[in-house]
Amino acid sequence: xxxxxxxxxxxxxxxxxxxxxxxxxxxxxxxxxxxxxxxxxxxxxxxxxxxxxxxxxxxxxxxxxxxxxxxxxxxxxxxxxxxxxxxxxxxxxxxxxxxxxxxxxxxxxxxxxxxxxxxxxxxxxxxxxxxxxxxxxxxxxxxxxxxxxxxxxxxxxxxxxxxxxxxxxxxxxxxxxxxxxxxxxxxxxxxxxxxxxxxxxxxxxxxxxxxxxxxxxxxxxxxxxxxxxxxxxxxxxxxxxxxxxxxxxxxxxxxxxxxxxxxxxxxxxxxxxxxxxxxx
Amino acid sequence: xxxxxxxxxxxxxxxxxxxxxxxxxxxxxxxxxxxxxxxxxxxxxxxxxxxxxxxxxxxxxxxxxxxxxxxxxxxxxxxxxxxxxxxxxxxxxxxxxxxxxxxxxxxxxxxxxxxxxxxxxxxxxxxxxxxxxxxxxxxxxxxxxxxxxxxxxxxxxxxxxxxxxxxxxxxxxxx
Numbered sequence: 001x002x003x004x005x006x007x008x009x010x011x012x013x014x015x016x017x018x019x020x021x022x023x024x025x026x027x028x029x030x031x032x033x034x035x036x037x038x039x040x041x042x043x044x045x046x047x048x049x050x051x052x053x054x055x056x057x058x059x060x061x062x063x064x065x066x067x068x069x070x071x072x073x074x075x076x077x078x079x080x081x082x083x084x085x086x087x088x089x090x091x092x093x094x095x096x097x098x099x100x101x102x103x104x105x106x107x108x109x110x111x112x113x114x115x116x117x118x119x120x121x122x123x124x125x126x127x128x129x130x131x132x133x134x135x136x137x138x139x140x141x142x143x144x145x146x147x148x149x150x151x152x153x154x155x156x157x158x159x160x161x162x163x164x165x166x167x168x169x170x171x172x173x174x175x176x177x178x179x180x181x182x183x184x185x186x187x188x189x190x191x192x193x194x195x196x197x198x199x200x201x202x203x204x205x206x207x208x209x210x211x212x213x214x215x216x217x218x219x220x221x222x223x224x225x226x227x228x229x230x231x232x233x234x235x236x237x238x239x240x241x242x243x244x245x246x247x248x249x250x251x252x253x254x255x256x257x258x259x260x261x262x263x264x265x266x267x268x269x270x271x272x273x274x275x276x277x278x279x280x
Numbered sequence: 281x282x283x284x285x286x287x288x289x290x291x292x293x294x295x296x297x298x299x300x301x302x303x304x305x306x307x308x309x310x311x312x313x314x315x316x317x318x319x320x321x322x323x324x325x326x327x328x329x330x331x332x333x334x335x336x337x338x339x340x341x342x343x344x345x346x347x348x349x350x351x352x353x354x355x356x357x358x359x360x361x362x363x364x365x366x367x368x369x370x371x372x373x374x375x376x377x378x379x380x381x382x383x384x385x386x387x388x389x390x391x392x393x394x395x396x397x398x399x400x401x402x403x404x405x406x407x408x409x410x411x412x413x414x415x416x417x418x419x420x421x422x423x424x425x426x427x428x429x430x431x432x433x434x435x436x437x438x439x440x441x442x443x444x445x446x447x448x449x450x451x452x453x454x455x
Binding site: 012013016017020022043046047048050051052053054055056057058059060061062063064065067068069071072075076077078079 | 324421
């Protein structure tokens, strides 16, 4: 799959493979970089995404009619009701491109994250999950961290430690900023699994409170303002910057979390502006 | 003669994917009545196979049976609608990437009416329609689509690429 010197046809196949989540981590990063550098590739990728949106927004999935279920029950001697004990995620019609098997694996949690990250295979963009699912998964990961007393996999207040650690495990360059002077001390980072994708999560500490900040590829828009919700008693703020989607979860009061988000965005924006390529 | 074990595996492995099965059959046959017949046939085949088969990836397994059943069923009952896949996989001649398309085209595609999208998919040749439905609507991976059709992964990729080009051309023009 790793091909160099791609011709135009190969480019299209590779763009598709990225869209379909079929590239491994290094291939995906490679392709994302090329898209960022080449407006022709970016335009083609945008068209492919638009097509996917049109197909998936178009309710193309059918529901097997009751008459068919009855016929099958009669012909096989297996009662159709037998599938009622199968736990299914709701709303499969809205994002059919993720088989439920994959969603199941998402529930396997941190272990799966470690395995997927170590093997470095099948790293998908979390584009097919609804934002509600992402928020719920982020809250679950945050809660699990608090319950286990281990909210971080790498303990460090130094962003120059956390960032490379994450870089070795997820295919995204994570935005890590130091907010200690603003009252938010970096505690470390961990890898969460959302929609079968290992994603980087930073953990900041504010007084007694932890804040989990998850960064995901493929935000629906380049930039969107933060919106706040309460999910299972936790304040959750989501926004997009620089075509990345962010989800912040905390048990702080919602206005405090808003303040954290504003602080983080300011720091991240100024870092983006003054980060010339470093010749180290 | 069906054993209890096979029935219980059927309930576990096949029934959760009936909607997927029906969707694929519906798109392959183009008719709700034919789709019901195909899914019922496929279920009987699956039940027989489950006497002896262990299944690792149920969705892909079920859809493979549905696909093969649909092709057999159509050859027998709707021979006029069956088109040969011979020659569809000639050298891939996709257009070269052009200058950045005006974003208008992308917006037109994104806003395409549901009916137009359905019609465009329905108008695809069988092999391409099957690939795009299994990928975009059933959510199978390239490997699973390749296994289902007994074709190489490269063929899956080029069929998907062609299908998408055809769909983008059909939907990307201003009405």
